[in-house]
Amino acid sequence: MKAFNLIKSDLGRLVRNKPMFILIGVNIGYIFLMALLMRFVVMLYSNIDLEGMPEMPGMDIDFPPEMIFSMVLLASSSIFIAITVSIFIGGDHTFNTIRNKIISGNSREKIYLSSLTVSLIIGSIFFVINFVFSILGAGFAAGGFYFPEYLLRTILLFIPIYIAMISIMTFISLLLKSRAAGIGINIAIIFIIDMIASMIIMFVSTGSNAIEGIMMSTPHTFRNLLVAMSGSPLSDAGRTIGLGIGIPLIYFFAFTIGGVFLFRRKAIK
C-alpha cells in the first residue's frame, strides 16, 4: 500500500528499537515499585487509630483501588512514552534519515502523519503494558483485586488524553532538530503542566474544595481533567465525557494541524 510505506518502514525499525524495550522493562519495574510503596502506605493507614482524632475537612484519606490504579498509571506511563517517542521520532533528525523520506518523494504531510501514527502505536504499546501491570500493581497495593465500574471509565477517559499528549510529543519531536532537546522538553511538558496546575490550585483553592478549585482555575490541563473526572459523580457522565473527549480532541487537532503546517515550512539539515 503506497500510503502506508513510511509507517511500514518505521514499524520495521521499531521492532529493532532497543531503547524502547529497555524502557518497557523500566516502566514495569517502576509500576511495581510504586505499588509496593502504596501497599506500605495502605498498611500504615490501616494501623492508625482514628478514633478521637479531629476531622480534617476537604481531605479524603480513603484509598480506593481505582484511585491507586489511576495514580500508578498516570505517574509512570507518560514519561516513558515521552522518552520513547522522542528517541524514535527524533532519531530521524539525529541520523538525518528524515532527508531520505523527503528526497524519496514523500510529502511532508505524509511524513508528519505517519510519524504521528507510529507515535500513537508506541503510546498504545505502553498503554496496554501499563494497563495490565497497573491492575496487578493496584491489586497488590490495595491487598486484593477490584474491578469497580470506575475502571472501564478511567481507561476510556485515559485514551483521548493519551492521544492528545502523544500529538504534542510528536509535534515537539518532529519540529526540534535535537533528539536530546525533544526528550527534555517532552518530559518537562508533563511536569510543567502539573506544576502550573498545582500553583494555581494553591492560589484559588483556599477554603474550598480542591477539585472544584482545579476545575475553576485550569479546566483544560490534562492532569486537572483527570482529577476532575475521577472525582465527578456517575450522574454527571455527560459532562465528564464532554470534558474527557472534547478537550483532548481540541489539543490533538490543534497540534496536528499546527505541526503539519510548520513541518511543511521547516528547513531540514
Place this chain on the structure above:
Amino acid sequence: MKILETFNLTKTYGIQNAVDNVNMTVNAGDIYGFVGLNGSGKTTLIRLITQLVRPNSGSFNLFGEEVKQGFFQSPNSEKRISSMVETPSIYLNLNAVENIRAQCKIANVEIADRPQKLLEFVGLDPNSKKKANNFSLGMRQRLGIAMALVVDPKFMLLDEPTNGLDPEGIIEIRNLLVHLNKEMGITILISSHILTELLKFATRYGFIHHGKLLKEVTAQEVFDSCGTTITVECSNPELLLSKLPKDFPTQMNDGRITVRGGDEAMPQILQIANKNNVLITNIQKTEQGLEDYFINLIKNEDIKQVFPA
C-alpha cells in the same frame, strides 16, 4: 537534454544570500563538478533542489519539468533523482541490509534481492550483521551511495561524498561514480573541496562564490585555461609578438607577452628573441591548475564587488 535548470534561485538566511540568483544547467550525462569555498552556497543549493529547504525566490526544472514545492520526485522511473547531502543518512542502529530494506520501504520500491545486489555493487558484504554504527567512514559513504541507488536514479546529487576518506577510499568512490555515469547513464552533480580529484573525472564545472554562480565551463575549457603559461618582458614586445609562430596562443598586456604552452615553447621564444635582437629582461613559467583557475576566478569576483565597474 537538460536534467536540471535553475532560474534565479535564491535562498536568504537573515540578511545573507546563501544562494543568490543562481542560474545553472546540468545536462544529461554530465558529471558536474560543483566547486566553491566553505560556506559559498554549494550545500544550500543542493538542499534547495532536494527540497530540504524552500527557496525565497526563483524556480527550477528537473528533466524539463518545473518542480512544485513538496512534489519533486516523479512517478516516472526515468525521471528519478536521489542525493547524499554531506554525511550519509543511515540508521546507525541497523545493519547494511536493514538500512537498504528500510530505504526501499520509504521509497516505495520492491525489495526482492535489491539489498544484496546494491551492497555487492558498492563493495559491502550483504551477509554482514555489523551495525552501521561500527562502520568506517568509507563504509558509511558506500552504504549512503547504495541507499541513494535504491530508486534507480537518473540524476544523483552528491555533496562532498569523499569528505574524510583516505586516498584509497577516494579512488574507490571516484571509480564507483565514473561507473555509475558511464555504465549506468546516471547524471551526477558532485560538490567537492578536492579540486584535483574533481579534475580527474568531472565533465563540466560550476563555480560558486558568496552564493553566486560565477561561471559554468566544460572540462575542455578548464583544461584549455589551465596548464603552463610563459610570461615574457622584453625590450621590444611588439617585434617579438609579430615573430612568434601563429600557432602559439599569445596575448599582450601592459608590454608583457603571455604565451600558453608547455616546456617546448620556452626555448623557441628565447631563440626567436635572440635572432631578432630582442633583449629579454624577464621570463617566467607558471603552472595553473584547477585550484589556481578557481582562485583567480573568485579573486576577480571579490575585486568586482569592492570596485564595481
